Amino acid sequence: MAKVEAQSRTLLDWPNLARYREANASLTAAAKDEQRVVFMGDSITDMWALPRFGGFFPGKPYIDRGISGQTTPQMLVRFRADVIALQPKVVVILAGTNDLAGNTGPITVEETEGNLASMAELARANGIRVVLASVLPVSNYGRDANGNPLDMRTRRPPEKILELNAWIKKYAEEKGHTYLDYFSATVDDHGLLRKELSEDGLHPNAAGYAVMAPLGEKAIEATLKAK
Known part of the structure; x- marks a missing residue:
């Protein structure tokens, strides 16, 4: 019964607009000189704010608007409420891995690309600069609570991640957005997420976020300085 009720709530608020309402x-409204940044994403963004990972960019006017499990169509629906209405100078979009996994049903890579492009277009139309992040690699190095192997490659094929990332990079370059390459900094020689950066082969651990944070900072700085 509880599961049915939870599913009903999800269907009633499919994009989870209530999460950050x-x-x-x-x-408060962003000050004129405030360098406010919103991070839009899924669990990788959502979990970044957990205390065990050191908090979300302490001392920075950065706002975490990640929601675990979400796909790009869900993010697109809540983009106005969770990004545009907050009046940031920059939005950092990290999305797509759950599309590949089919979290909200079948979706093509082209449809995912279209959703990412729509978010970028909405941001630009509202005077918000855009950072598009690559999807992180996954691995089969993780273990569950019983010590059984977790193979994240099954639902998120590495070749599909590469295909999507190639498009994100090309699109960012063509449209004048900033490309944030998390992938190259977190991938190992086998094309998988480095073992020391994740416990489950999908989500970064503290070491993983420690790799990502300065890359994000650098991308934001470059975006704010761009003419």
Whole structure:
């Protein structure tokens, strides 16, 4: 019964607009000189704010708007409420891995690309600069609570990640957005997520976020300075 109720709530608020509704309402308007940045994403962005990972860019006017499990169509629906309405200078979009896994049903890579492009277009139309991040690699190095292997490659084929990342990079270059290459910094010689950067082969651990954070900072800095 509880599972059915949870599923019903999800269907009633498919993009999970309720998740950040109160937090968004409590935010003061961005000051004219405030370098506000919103991070839009899934669990990799969502979990970044957990205390065990050191917090989300302490001291920076950065806002985490990740929601675990989400796909690009869900993010597109909530983009106005969770990004545009917050009046950031920059949005960092990290999305696509759950599309490949089919979290909200079958979706083609081309459809994912279209959703990413739509978010970037919405941002630009509202005077928000865009950072498009590559999808992270996955691996089969992780173990579950019982010590059984976790193979994240099954639902997220490495070749599909490469295909999507190639498009993200090309699109960012063509449209004048910043490309944030997390992939190259986290991949090993076998094309998989480096073992020391993740416990489950999908989500970064503290070491993984420690690799990602300065790359994100550098991309944001470059984007703010760009003319």
